[in-house]
Amino acid sequence: MALFRFFAVFAVCVAFGTPALADDAQDINRRFRSGDLAGALEQAERHLAKNPKDAQVRFLKGLILGDQGKRDEAIRVLTGLTEDFPELPEPYNNLAVLYAAQENYDAAKNALETAIRVHPNYATAHENLGDLYAKLASLAYDKALTLDKGNAAVQSKRARIGDLIAGVASPAPAADKAGTAPGAAADSAGDAAAIETAVADWAKAWSNQDVAGYFAAYASDFSPAGLSRAQWEAQRRSRITAPRSIEVQISDLEIEQQGDTARANFRQSYRSDRLSATVSKTLALTRRDGRWRIVEEISR
Incomplete structure (x- = not known):
């Protein structure tokens, strides 16, 4: 299921740390977005060894792991971030991405609803929750058709x-063909x-x-x-x-x-x-x- 968005930066975290730490996070983000996942992860690990509470770099680490297909590791990183910084909505949103990719839609729904509770005006989480409901509806209709x-x-x-x-207009229903x-x-x-x-x-x-x-x-x-x-x-x-x-x-x-x-x-x-x-x-x-x-x- 590819209905959600990853965000490589989140403005709420800019306030964390010194300008030097922010520069390091930006460099990790540039590596991540350029496709140098191994280099970005290595730099993130070095940074976190010295600054284990840096929320922005922990968030980036979760995104990098998710992009590498290491979903369980990414979930652990982002879950830890929600425990230490429960007021930040972005980690919940990206946890929903990972849960949906595992077809764990209940967990994805709970994560999105939490993101909205902590930030009621977080438009992306509202959009993603709507997409999730559409996906659940499609699965329910598929099951109904099998029965x-x-x-x-x-x-x-x-x-x-x-x-x-x-995102396209619904076509007119096709008439049944004789003999079908x-x-x-x-x-x-x-x-x-x-x-x-x-x-x-x-x-x-x-x-x-x-x-x-x-x-x-x-x-x-x-x-x-x-x-x-x-x-x-x-x-x-x-x-x-x-x-x-x-x-x-x-x-x-x-x-x-x-x-x-x-x-x-x-x-x-x-x-x-x-x-x-x-x-x-x-x-x-x-x-x-x-x-x-x-x-x-x-x-x-």
């Missing part, structure tokens, strides 16, 4: 939730909605500059043209984290699905403080362990 595949009302609600997550079994139609609708959600989550992670969520959208055997997987990840991490802001919008989405493979064709509009571009794109996806992941990406 009652022919329930047209549930199919319609699931499609609308998928459209909400994708109701169960087959429900399966097809459920698969299409799940694929649409996977594409939407990919675009949202990119827009939120959530590197971990972005990479999670790709299958382990995704093979980028002309690059090794490590080279591609380094390149993408740099391009995602370097801009001050990114907005990716999907339109004219068409899905072709057969069994556990699918192709999503759409128009992609990309806008950042550095570049604006619109391209036609195709994502080839495969279903692995009940989730749709990208195995090929083609821009035209």
